[in-house]
Amino acid sequence: MSALFDRRPAVDASVEASAASAVAAGRDIGQAITAPGAVGMHIENATLLSPDACPPAADVACPAGVFHLPTRAALFVGRDPELALLDEALATPGQALVHAMHGLGGIGKSALAARWASGRVGKNRPVWWITADSRAAVDAGLAKLAAALCPSLVTLLAPEQLAEWARQWLASHSDWLLVLDNVSDPADVYPLLSQATSGRSLITSRRSTGWQGIAERVELDVLTVEEAVDLFNQIRGGAEPADVAALCAELGCLPLAVAQAAAYCAQTHCTPREYLDDLAAYPAEMYAATEEGGDNERTIARIWHLTLDRLADDPLAVRLLLMLGWYAPEGIPRSLFGPLGKPPAVRGALGRLAAHSMITLYDDTVSVHRLVQAVSRTPAEGDDHRHTVAVEAARKSAVRTLAAAIPEDPYDPSAWSTMRLLLPHVEALIEHAGPETDTETTARLLAWTADQLSSTGPGLAPKAIALFERTEAARSRLFGAESAQTLETRAALAYALYRADDHERAVPLAERVLADCVRALGDDHDVTLTARLKLARMLRPARGNERVGALLEDVVARRARILGKQHPRTFQARKLLALNASDHRSYPDARSAMDLLDTLFEECRTALGADHHVTLSIQGERLTLAPEVHLMKSELGEMFEKFGFYGSADPSPDAMPGMVAAVKALGPTGMSNMMGSATHPDEAERYAAACERVYGKDHPKTLTARITLAGAYAFVGQGGNLSQAVDQVVSDAARMLGTDDSIVSTFRGLRDMLKQFPLLQTNLSGGLEELAARARQMSPPSSPGSAESKAEAIEPILAWFQSVRESAVNGTLKPSDMADLLNQAMQTLVAVAPDSLKLPLEAPSESPEDENP
Structure with a gap:
């Protein structure tokens, strides 16, 4: 008999027989022997099997x-x-x-x-x-x-x-x-x-x-877009390819969702575009839709319901899943969920969601499928987990956790990295939640994010504008059109428009905001002073605008009286006032600005410390202005000041002969030394190191410091360091701001230009030589400004250029000489030459092989 059937019930140990020939029974009796030779049998049911009727499993x-x-x-x-x-x-x-x-x-x-x-x-x-x-x-x-x-x-x-x-x-x-x-x-x-x-x-x-x-x-992961489109077309062919791809992307390329959408489109004869429109307008109905005869329990609305049922004994897990629906799908910081409970409870809830494949859990972040998110934020009537109250509570929790992650100090060095982590999730939140849901917590979150974006650079200004506009609408609704919060946001919006080069909207808005601030808040209110400062910044490009100085002087005086002369915000206003002097583009004013910055830097370093963000900001401005001031002190600077060339869009024609004579008198040696004594960029190196130490390597201020360092290397002619610095700027800017940012493209062009330096030398040398030769062929001079005198003026420039070429060969070439000095000399020379002497800077190529960059 097979072991499968050789199983008999065990006899109850508590049943005993107490005398000879006695029988004790705890269960049905099959056979009993009560005395020698006495047998009793009882059979209720019996099935007689042949040996082959129930074969052992191993033999089959x-x-x-x-x-x-x-x-x-x-x-x-x-x-x-x-x-x-x-x-x-x-x-x-x-x-x-x-x-x-x-x-x-x-x-x-x-x-x-x-x-x-x-x-x-x-x-x-x-x-x-x-x-x-x-x-x-x-x-x-x-x-x-x-x-x-x-x-x-x-x-x-x-x-x-x-x-x-x-x-x-x-x-x-x-x-x-x-x-x-x-x-x-x-x-x-x-x-x-x-x-x-x-x-x-x-x-x-x-x-x-x-x-x-x-x-x-x-x-197992989702399908690729191409695979999802193929699946859709197997069920419902003939649709517009771009619309099918868009629908598959919206569904996250989840096979079940794609197949059900295709079946629905095939049955109802609707297009993928119509399905997408309905999905946006009626998400609850569309997630529950299926084709005729389809399994209602396998719809998108129900597919994860069973999982939530299994997680229902952990309310935090269900709450977390509903919250995750309001963020971006990828890179959700796990640190956001710290306020929701004790660490073991939060980790356990996330772990259970990951165990059931509802999320993907990484060391520091969480990701979730976009369709799981869409269903999680869509209330469903009769659903124990996704009812309206639960979904709305999850949205509010999502806002609070994002707002709680904001550093209290807006100048905290971690603010930029925090903004980069939060930005995708802030954008997702405002995309999924209408403006009518915005609270002051939402407005504070949006305003902080917009401030960080606006201070980064013009490339991110459009995003900042969109956030400021929504914040302004929310605060106007919550606090009134002329509340301090609303006016502060409106001033920030104006400056963001200015950073985006929308000056036609920015300046009039800033003027109106300042007037509203003075009327509603008073001259001394901090929001009024900030609005006045922002307006002054917008007016600065109009050089010589006396109103800018008046605005800045007013802010400095009021902040010094209210906050103190050595308060960080007072130092900031004083820095802008000093820089305003250099905007007039006169030598005395620029030198005065540098002196003011030097004094301010020492005061700030003493009062706030060398690593304070305001101190570093002033140090950066000094380093940016230093090359210009150094040039002003050189012979070339004095020459340009004497003849009225510097800062003038249209120098006087009467100055031209004098300028030519001065260039001729300067000679090759003077041309080589006209920059004056250049110092090694030690301070720029220290500044860049300090910014990286304080802000971290991936911060806009550190990037700005590296750009400043590149400029210092260029000014003193350290070609090798310059190339390395430019490469670093390109790499860092692309990582931080994206490959399409204007800073990346600008420095990429500079990097390419540095690589083409030898060819540039050859082209400029040939142009100068031909220009001198053609000038010598002119008729004898009839006046001091004639062709012969101009040809003579070319000779020292040409000799100087030959020395530059020799410097390039032995590795001591100064890019500043090439980029700045020669350019200015050439512009001067071409300006004084008659049309017959002028040469095109770029001659058209005769063939592609002869093409010159």
Whole structure:
């Protein structure tokens, strides 16, 4: 008899016989002996079996055609890497016998398993599919396998005995494939897998954890856009390709969502564009929609409901999932969730969501599929988890956690890095939540983000403008059109418009805001002073504007009286006042500005410290202005001042002859030394190092310091350091601001120009030589300003240029000589030459090979 049936109930140890020939019975009696030679038998039911009726499992060979697979394997796209991985494991001895394919519900785990398993069906190789979402379901699937292997057992054994017989068959045979689909708990399949080890098993599950020692994990991701489009077109062909791609992207390329959208479009004869429009206008209805006869439990609205049911014993996990719907899909900082509970509770809730493949968990961040997000923020009537109150509470929590991450000090060095982390999520929040939902917490979050963007540079100004406009509308609604909060935001908006080069809107708005501030808040209010300062900054480019100085002097005086002369905000105003002097483009004013900055720098360093952000700001302005002031003190500067060239858009023609004579008198030696004594850029190097130490390497202020350092290297002619500095600026700016930012393109052009320096020298040298030759061929001079005198003036320039070429050969070439001095000399010379002497700076190329950059 098979071991399967040699099972008798154990006798209850508490039942005893107390005398000779006595019988004690605890259960039904099959046979009893009460005395020597006395036998009593009792039989209630008996089935007489032949020895072959219930064969041992090990003795049964697999009949032909034993397989059970779902029919959905026919609709399938992509997944080549995963199919190849499973094929390789199947063909390689010693590879894992069990693979657990896990991923988000609707991602196509079952479709992939069915497609792969369908290719493994053989004549005498059983391939059996079991829905394994519970232990009872596993046993039911095994019972059906036993019936397929040995049909006669169906009338002989109970279902649980059939399941046990199937386990014994799997344990005693090889070359079989078992697919355990939709496993909810690894514990449900562990007994089977630990017993049946001689074949192959493929598991599909939403669970990403708990497989250690049981199976090798295979994580499944969404389709590519191209694969998703292919899947859509298999169901509903003939649609506009761009619209299909847009719809697939909106659905996150989730196979189930794409297939259901395609089926809905095919049934209702709607286009992908119409589906997208309906999805935006009626998300709850569209997520619940399916084709006629479709499974309502497999709609997008319901596909993750079962998972939430399993997580319902941890309310924080459900709350977190609903909150995650309001952020961007990728890079959600885990630190945001600190205020929601104790660290073990938060980690545990995130871990459970990750274990059920609802999120992907990294060391510092979280990511979530965009469709999971969309469903999470869409209230569903009758849904215990996604009712209106829960979704709205999750949105408010999402706002609070973002706002709580803002540094209290707006000048905190971490502010920039924090803004970079939060920006995608702030943008996602305002995209998904209408302006009518904005609170003061929302407005504070948006205003802070916009301030950080606006201070970064013109490339991010458009984003700052959009945030300021929404903040201004919210604060006007909440506090009134002339409240301090609203006026402060409006002043910031005006300056953001100015940074975006929209001066026509910026300056009139700034004028109105200042007038409103004076009327509503008074002259001494901090918002009024800030508005006045911003207006002065906008008016500064109009050189010689006396109003700018008056505005700045007013702010300095009021801040000194209210905050103190050495308050950081007073120092900032004083810095702008000093810089305003240099904007007049006169030598005395520029020298005066430098003297003021020197004094201010020492005061600020003493009062606030060398690493204070205001001290570093003043130091940077000094370094930026220093080359200009140094040039003014040189012979060339004095020459340009004498003849009225510097700062003049249209120098007087009467000055031209004098300028030519001065250049001639200067001679080659003077031309080489006309920059004066240049100092090594030690201070610029210290400044860049200080900014990196204080702000970090990925901060706009550090980037600005590196640009300043590059300028210092260029000024003193350290070509090797200049090239390295320019490369660093290009790399850092591209990483921080994006490859399309204007700073990146500008310094990329400078880098390319430095590489073309030898060719540039050749072209300029040839031009000068030809210019001198043509001047010598002119008729004898009739006046001091004639062609001959101009030709003579060319001679020292040409000699100087030859020395520059020699310097380039021996490695001592100064880029400042090439870029600044020669350019100014050439402009002067060309300006005084008659038309017959003027040469085009770029001659048209005769052939592509002869093309000169």
